[in-house]
Amino acid sequence: MNEDLSLLLIMVEAGGIMAPLAFVVFHLLRSFLFIPVSVVVVAGGVLFGTLWGTIYSVIGLMGVSIFFYVFIDRMPKTQERILKIKNRWFGEYRNLTVGQIAILRLIPFVHYHLLSFCLKQRKPKFKEYMRASLVTNIPIALFFTIFGEYISTFTPTVIAMILIGLTCLVYLLREKQNVIKWRDFFKRKTEKAAG
Incomplete structure (x- = not known):
């Protein structure tokens, strides 16, 4: 991963006027290189400053x-795998709200595409999805661009407190009701009775 980040820094420094474009393209390549979003966004803040780093990161995201x-x-097997992970982590009948997704994107070990999948389930139309994506991408770009240099100086206690605070926010922003289809509810009841 350090080699990929070094490659990004060299490309951007050598790119001059094309550096922002290279940075945005690197956001697209990041998924295939298995580099966390937070690392690339922090690098954007270091390379371009807070304002432009945030703008370029939002464009890339x-x-x-x-x-x-x-x-x-177009990738049904991948979609099926992501759905299984979503059901395991959040529950089969739980739909995350846009606010919860925005908060969860701030937690580095929660997979970015899993949250995009949850967002697509919540907002299936393209325009709605794009608006919600913008709303959920701005906090991660701002947070990691502005605080990126300070995060490395945090003690484990401060990091734990931040993660606990984010977890509380996710809980408070949850959807207060679950809708379970009639046939799914009774199917589960009969499966339990038969087993």
Whole structure:
């Protein structure tokens, strides 16, 4: 991963006027290189400063969101795997709200595309999905661009407190009701009675 980050820094420094474009393209390539979103966004803040780093990161993350929206339906096995992970982590009948997704994107070990999948389930139409993606991508771009240099100086206690705070926010922003289809509810009851 350090080699990929070094490659990004060299490309951007050598790119001059093309550096922002190279950075945005690197956001798209990040998924295939298995580099966490937070690392690339922090690098954007270091390379371009807070304002431009945030803007370029939002553009790059929106490109990733468009890419995900267009291609996830064309990859049914990948979609099936992501659905299984979503059901294991959040529950079969639980739909995350846009606010919860925005908060969960701030937690580095929660997979970005899993949250994009949850967002697509919540907002299946393209325009709605793009608006919601923008709303959920701005906090991660701002947070990691502005605080990126300070995060490395946090003690484990401060990091634990931040993660606990984010977890509480996810809980508070949850959907207060679950809708279970009639046949699914009784199917589960009969399966339990038969087993």
